[in-house]
Amino acid sequence: MRNLLNFFLKYNYWFLFILLEVISFALLFQFNHYQGSAYFTSSNRLAGWAYETANQVTGYFHLKDINNDLVKKNVELELQMERLREKLTELTADSSAIEQMKKDVLKEYDIYQAKVINNSLTHADNYITINKGENDGIRSEMGVIDGNGVVGIVYLTSANYSIVIPILNSKSSISCKIQRSDYFGFLKWDGGSSQYATVKDMPRHSLFSLGDTIVTSGHSAVFPGGIPVGTVEDIADSHDGLSYLIKVKLFTDFARLNDVRVIARKEQEELKNLEKQLKGGKK
Amino acid sequence: MIKIIHRMEWFIGLVLFQALVLNQMHIGGYATPFFYIYFILKFNSRVSRNNLMLWAFALGLTVDMFSNTPGMNAAAATCLAFFRAPLIRLITLRDMDEGFRPSVKALGFSSFFRYSLLTTSLFCTILLLIDTFSFFNPLVLIGKILTSVLSTMLCILCMESLGRKKG
Structure with missing residues (x-):
């Protein structure tokens, strides 16, 4: 018995080692498989704050390129819209219908503006952190786009930050x-x-x-x-x-991601609220 | 007490440097230096294994928190801390109980170089193996490991030569 105890005491670091590794892998798998807590991720307050502060400085670096992109895109869209408007007026002979259509597009969706404060490219599972969270109306499974195209889908949210699964993630589909x-x-x-x-x-x-x-x-x-x-x-x-x-x-140029938009279908929110009410009613 | 404050300064400094500078760096699309393990490498050789592992775990977890990889860096850093003592013993002929901080000055350049090369390779291999779980591509993996080890070594040696001038 004594020998056994001595053995355990002598090799106690083995147990600590195994314990710490088990904790690490538990965290890893939990994060990869469930939408668990956002606590150990960069959407927690401390990490979010650090990234946001750094971003206030580095956010200016690519502004010129981003501006060029936007102007180019704007001109393209402007031309496209003009052509479509012509076509549509030709077909419907009704200019108010176009105005109505414009309104309808925005009616179905809520659009939130957000800034990317952390981003990775080289992992097998990359994540993006944005500076808007539950307090701003962001919920998981909302779509994220930028000026050029699709970015990803919101995964975890905390009070003021959210984590997005971009296209560059094995989980993204x-x-x-x-x-x-x-x-x-x-x-x-x-x-x-x-x-x-x-x-x-x-x-x-x-x-x-x-x-x-x-x-x-x-x-x-x-x-x-x-x-x-x-x-x-x-x-x-x-x-x-x-x-x-x-x-x-x-x-989308993920290496230069800065400003993004989170889009939410209004019906989606409504549906979720309805489900919540149903659950609340049962209790 | 001063020692602990000094250590915390290094801890915070290295984590922030890793999160805000190095993690944003992808030389050639692959290489990310993992300079924060310098913290583990520089512990006194007399430090107990348990103590070192706990520090490494905390350090890894903090870096994980910043890079959205919960557990990944923590697992690799703990492993590094666990194998550090045997590695030092393997490389230096000096008595561990003597107590020294591994550095170019204490070990000589070639010993220190081998020490940091071995520890860095071990760490990068474990970390990138865990990272690559989802799509296993041996060539990309080897490329990533080699470039990361190289860039990390570069950082460590730079830091070492800076420290030497000061000391």
């Missing part, structure tokens, strides 16, 4: 389609470069060619349809040969 032909598949990321992702499950009979634009499908409640994702860069067969794998060049 976004339903999207080819703009021209409406065939749809799932956007996944297989590691590697932060500029490319893969669309899986694209049917073999689908029609598309290199350079086609991929947009969100609007089949899920997260994103409205038609938000740009990227362009077709390369086409390959899937392993089972039943579908195509499309390599997509993403519009």
Whole structure:
């Protein structure tokens, strides 16, 4: 008995070692599998504050490039809109219908402005931290976009910060389609470069060619349809040969992410409230 | 007491430097220096293993908190702390009980170089192995490990030469 005790005392560091490793892996797996606590992540108050302070300085660095991008995008949209307006007036001969349409688009969605305060690219599972949280109306599973295209989906929220799963995460899966032909598949990321992702499950009979634009499908409640994702860069067969794998060049430049918008479908909130009421009523 | 305050200063400084500067760095899309392990490397050789492991765990967890990887850095740093004593024994012929802070001055350049190379490689291998769980690509993994070890070593040696001038 005494020998046994001595043995334990002598090698006590082994137990501490195993204990600490078990705790670490428990944290790791818990974070990877459940929407658990946001406590050990950068959305907690301390880390959020540190990142926000640093971002106030570094946020200015890329402003020139970002401005150029925005101006370019604005001009493009302006031209597109003009052409569409012409077409529509031609077809409907009613200019008030266009105004009505503009209002309708915004009616369905709430849009929150947020700033990226932390971002990673090189991990297998990257996360983005933004400086808006529950107090600002952000809830998990809201869509996040920036001026160029889709960024990701809100994962965890704390009072003032949220963590977003960007496209660059093995957990991310976004339903999207080819703009021209409406065939749809799932956007996944297989590691590697932060500029490319893969669309899986694209049917073999689908029609598309290199350079086609991929947009969100609007089949899920997260994103409205038609938000740009990227362009077709390369086409390959899937392993089972039943579908195509499309390599997509993403519009969003994750290395330069700064300002993003969180979009929430209003009905989604309504539905959640309804469910809450139902649960409350049962109690 | 002063020693503890001094240690906390290093702790906070290294964590902030790691989170705000190094984690944003991706040389060639791969390499991220993990300079914060310098904190663990520089402990006195007489420190008890349990003590060192607890410090390493706390340090790893704090870095994890900033980089949204709960448990990952903590696991790797604890492992590093656990294997540090045998590694020192392997490399130096000096008596551990003598008590010294591993540095170029105390060990000589070649011993210190081997010591930091071994510990850094061990740490980066464990950390990046855990990180790569989801999609295993051996070539990318090896590339990441090599570049990270290289850049971390660079940081450590820079710091070491700075410290030497001061001391």
